[in-house]
Amino acid sequence: MLPLRGPTNYDREPPRHPSLTVNSKEPFNAEPPPCTLVASFVTPEEIFYKRNHGPIPVLEDPSEYRLEVGGLVSKPLSLSLEKIRMLPKHTVVATLQCAGNRRTQMSETKHVKGVGWGVAALGNGIWSGVCLYDILELAGITQGTTATLNGGKHVEFVSVDVCKEENGGPYKASVPLLQATTPSADILLAYEMNGKELNRDHGYPLRVVVPGVIGARSVKWLRGIYVTADECQGFFMQRDYKMFPPSIDWHNVDWSSRRPLMDFPVQCAICTPKEGAVHALGSMVTIQGYALSGGGRGIERVDVSIDGGKTWLEAKRYQKQRGDLYSSDTDNDCEKWAWVLWEITVQIYPPVDIIAKAVDSSANTQPEKVKSIWNLRGVLNNSWHC
Amino acid sequence: MLPLRGPTNYDREPPRHPSLTVNSKEPFNAEPPPCTLVASFVTPEEIFYKRNHGPIPVLEDPSEYRLEVGGLVSKPLSLSLEKIRMLPKHTVVATLQCAGNRRTQMSETKHVKGVGWGVAALGNGIWSGVCLYDILELAGITQGTTATLNGGKHVEFVSVDVCKEENGGPYKASVPLLQATTPSADILLAYEMNGKELNRDHGYPLRVVVPGVIGARSVKWLRGIYVTADECQGFFMQRDYKMFPPSIDWHNVDWSSRRPLMDFPVQCAICTPKEGAVHALGSMVTIQGYALSGGGRGIERVDVSIDGGKTWLEAKRYQKQRGDLYSSDTDNDCEKWAWVLWEITVQIYPPVDIIAKAVDSSANTQPEKVKSIWNLRGVLNNSWHC
Numbered sequence: 001m002l003p004l005r006g007p008t009n010y011d012r013e014p015p016r017h018p019s020l021t022v023n024s025k026e027p028f029n030a031e032p033p034p035c036t037l038v039a040s041f042v043t044p045e046e047i048f049y050k051r052n053h054g055p056i057p058v059l060e061d062p063s064e065y066r067l068e069v070g071g072l073v074s075k076p077l078s079l080s081l082e083k084i085r086m087l088p089k090h091t092v093v094a095t096l097q098c099a100g101n102r103r104t105q106m107s108e109t110k111h112v113k114g115v116g117w118g119v120a121a122l123g124n125g126i127w128s129g130v131c132l133y134d135i136l137e138l139a140g141i142t143q144g145t146t147a148t149l150n151g152g153k154h155v156e157f158v159s160v161d162v163c164k165e166e167n168g169g170p171y172k173a174s175v176p177l178l179q180a181t182t183p184s185a186d187i188l189l190a191y192e193m194n195g196k197e198l199n200r201d202h203g204y205p206l207r208v209v210v211p212g213v214i215g216a217r218s219v220k221w222l223r224g225i226y227v228t229a230d231e232c233q234g235f236f237m238q239r240d241y242k243m244f245p246p247s248i249d250w251h252n253v254d255w256s257s258r259r260p261l262m263d264f265p266v267q268c269a270i271c272t273p274k275e276g277a278v279h280a281l282g283s284m285v286t287i288q289g290y291a292l293s294g295g296g297r298g299i300e301r302v303d304v305s306i307d308g309g310k311t312w313l314e315a316k317r318y319q320k321q322r323g324d325l326y327s328s329d330t331d332n333d334c335e336k337w338a339w340v341l342w343e344i345t346v347q348i349y350p351p352v353d354i355i356a357k358a359v360d361s362s363a364n365t366q367p368e369k370v371k372s373i374w375n376l377r378g379v380l381n382n383s384w385h386c
Numbered sequence: 387m388l389p390l391r392g393p394t395n396y397d398r399e400p401p402r403h404p405s406l407t408v409n410s411k412e413p414f415n416a417e418p419p420p421c422t423l424v425a426s427f428v429t430p431e432e433i434f435y436k437r438n439h440g441p442i443p444v445l446e447d448p449s450e451y452r453l454e455v456g457g458l459v460s461k462p463l464s465l466s467l468e469k470i471r472m473l474p475k476h477t478v479v480a481t482l483q484c485a486g487n488r489r490t491q492m493s494e495t496k497h498v499k500g501v502g503w504g505v506a507a508l509g510n511g512i513w514s515g516v517c518l519y520d521i522l523e524l525a526g527i528t529q530g531t532t533a534t535l536n537g538g539k540h541v542e543f544v545s546v547d548v549c550k551e552e553n554g555g556p557y558k559a560s561v562p563l564l565q566a567t568t569p570s571a572d573i574l575l576a577y578e579m580n581g582k583e584l585n586r587d588h589g590y591p592l593r594v595v596v597p598g599v600i601g602a603r604s605v606k607w608l609r610g611i612y613v614t615a616d617e618c619q620g621f622f623m624q625r626d627y628k629m630f631p632p633s634i635d636w637h638n639v640d641w642s643s644r645r646p647l648m649d650f651p652v653q654c655a656i657c658t659p660k661e662g663a664v665h666a667l668g669s670m671v672t673i674q675g676y677a678l679s680g681g682g683r684g685i686e687r688v689d690v691s692i693d694g695g696k697t698w699l700e701a702k703r704y705q706k707q708r709g710d711l712y713s714s715d716t717d718n719d720c721e722k723w724a725w726v727l728w729e730i731t732v733q734i735y736p737p738v739d740i741i742a743k744a745v746d747s748s749a750n751t752q753p754e755k756v757k758s759i760w761n762l763r764g765v766l767n768n769s770w771h772c
């Protein structure tokens with residue numbers, strides 16, 4: 001039996017923070033109150049959203065754990081945790097966002113299937129571990145490889161958890177080999193989160209972190225990585241996490257007609273004040289939220305309206321410190337894979353109708369209405385947030 | 387005197403194709419009829435949009451031309467055309483798009499400054515030349531460099547043309563050093579276009595091609611490339627080609643508050659039938675256009691409506707051959723820097739109100755109305771096209 005294994009029942013779940021809103025108990029899916037997200041640039045592990053498809057795996061004996069590296073590689077590997085920790089350690093600040101973030105709001109237009117999520121199915125972590133390209137180099141694949149001589153074009157990540165959707169098999173996903181072997185893509189096999197050993201809820205002992213890409217590709221409780229000719233054929237790559245037009249519903253969906261989602265689009269949400277908060281006439285109110293974009297794109301601007309979109313004000317953006325002005329300029333030491341927090345203080349004359357929207361560094365904008373991007377799985381709702 | 391020089395008058399302009407719509411005569415700015423764009427995947431040189439800021443430079447004696455490579459490099463170079471042609475030759479299919487494409491439509495909402503452009507200020511070319519990272523390697527800078535030890539962080543491209551906006555100085559622009567030294571970014575110093583020697587209108591004898599980025603960074607008639615500590619301070623980087631919110635106009639603009647535009651957002655336009663074309667009741671009409679996104683992002687979907695947005699149909703997308711289905715999948719041999727052409731044949735019952743919009747591979751969408759993205763310089767109009 002593997003020392004790392006996915007139990008088939010929920011008897012050994014880790015303790016969770018009481019402030020979490022539980023969207024599904026078994027498997028455990030939960031998000032924090034939105035106001036806690038803007039309390040710090042780095043999201044504490046306790047309140048970092050939990051997204052699972054089965055019981056949390058258990059590592060019986062860390063010394064017996066091995067990461068398998070195989071498939072179309074010239075030098076297959078079996079690496080102990082000790083060996084992995086001896087390789088060069090790399091740290092990346094990256095925001096992971098579930099593709100289902102803001103699904104509940106999309107469902108209000110027209111019902112979608114899937115676990116409901118408010119605006120807090122994301123978090124910003126400091127991830128440390130070994131670079132995926134370093135591991136692949138040990139296995140005989142050089143940097144910047146699109147295809148190996150024996151036809152390898154993808155890197156598949158396989159977990160050990162037990163997923164209903166995989167008929168009891170493990171969660172898996174893949175990324176293109178070129179991305180996996182490009183150092184600036186910063187893909188990590190992480191064993192630390194926020195400077196501490198990764199905890200069970202977030203993938204102990206080892207997880208993938210694919211910056212700038214929907215959370216579904218950052219596989220937790222990693223058992224192996226395999227270089228393959230084809231894209232991963234797992235459920236979550238082929239029958240979920242794809243984007244369809246509003247005209248497609250469950251009766252006419254053809255899953256093979258779409259690519260798996262990877263990079264996410266520009267996104268922004270208001271985290272405080274709470275929806276429906278009451279403000280005294282003329283009071284000064286500080287509005288705070290987050291904005292981010294996929295693929296390493298920065299946030300060029302956050303626009304806030306308090307009159308339902310008639311007029312707009314620009315919010316102040318920051319990353320580490322509230323006072324520091326963020327700029328996605330390459331000269332600036334901005335964290336390219338991390339969210340941007342924003343705030344603006346305005347004098348309020350009720351009724352107020354607050355809206356926020358962002359523009360990314362590629363000048364992409366958010367759609368005004370959820371209707372134009374409605375999709376049957378309720379993924380990637382990045383409409384203007386109000 | 388340099389063998390390559392920018393004249394100060396328009397006496398030696400090259401001949402131009404009569405089908406071009408001339409938006410400005412001196413300097414020469416022109417675009418082809420939109421229907422010609424969808425006639426071929428590769429845009430013929432004759433009708434490829436022309437975007438200039440001064441008279442077209444003249445190369446008196448090709449044997450005396452030298453490309454200067456300098457600035458913060460350990461080995462400055464002076465390269466003849468002969469030497470450049472002896473280096474490894476690389477070919478990239480890339481669409482160049484002017485940031486002002488579709489400016490005329492933006493101006494209809496509220497006037498913007500700048501040369502007017504319809505929907506044809508772009509073209510797809512086959513560019514051959516030497517890789518920028520190969521040249522930088524010869525100058526002593528290795529692949530994947532973010533900053534050199536002596537502080538180089540940008541690569542500046544300097545032309546020889548005479549620009550009013552530069553007070554008679556040459557056009558210039560820069561890209562981040564990391565992008566310049568990343569092989570997969572595919573930045574070229576091109577001496578061929580569509581398999582022929584580059585012509586004068588498009589930068590003879592040597593031009594930069596920065597795929598996935600607004601055309602303004604692909605400097606023509608290249609005289610030198612310089613590694614610099616700071617981003618290029620030229621007019622077109624600092625006082626133009628930046629994106630402001632709709633609330634900013636010429637009386638309150640602070641150019642230093644924004645970054646120079648680089649990657650462009652998802653874009654799509656209808657090229658045929660012509661606006662206002664009359665269709666017989668019940669006739670079958672083929673609607674054709676282009677779609678593209680910046681930064682190497684593919685086109686995931688093109689939606690077309692013939693009833694003003696009430697219902698949508700998905701268009702067929704292709705690159706090389708009309709019949710081949712395009713997919714941005716990494717397994718597919720799609721051209722990642724090139725546009726996607728699309729078409730759909732529908733039965734028409736007038737009045738028709740045709741709209742087209744695209745979704746890119748990062749799930750970014752186009753804004754419905756131009757109003758939400760209006761900006762004083764009229765750049766990056768990517769609103770739904772009708």
Ligand SMILES: [Mo]
Pocket residue numbers: 051097098099100214215216
């Ligand atoms: Mo997810």
Ligand SMILES: [Mo]
Pocket residue numbers: 437483484485486601602
């Ligand atoms: Mo341009």
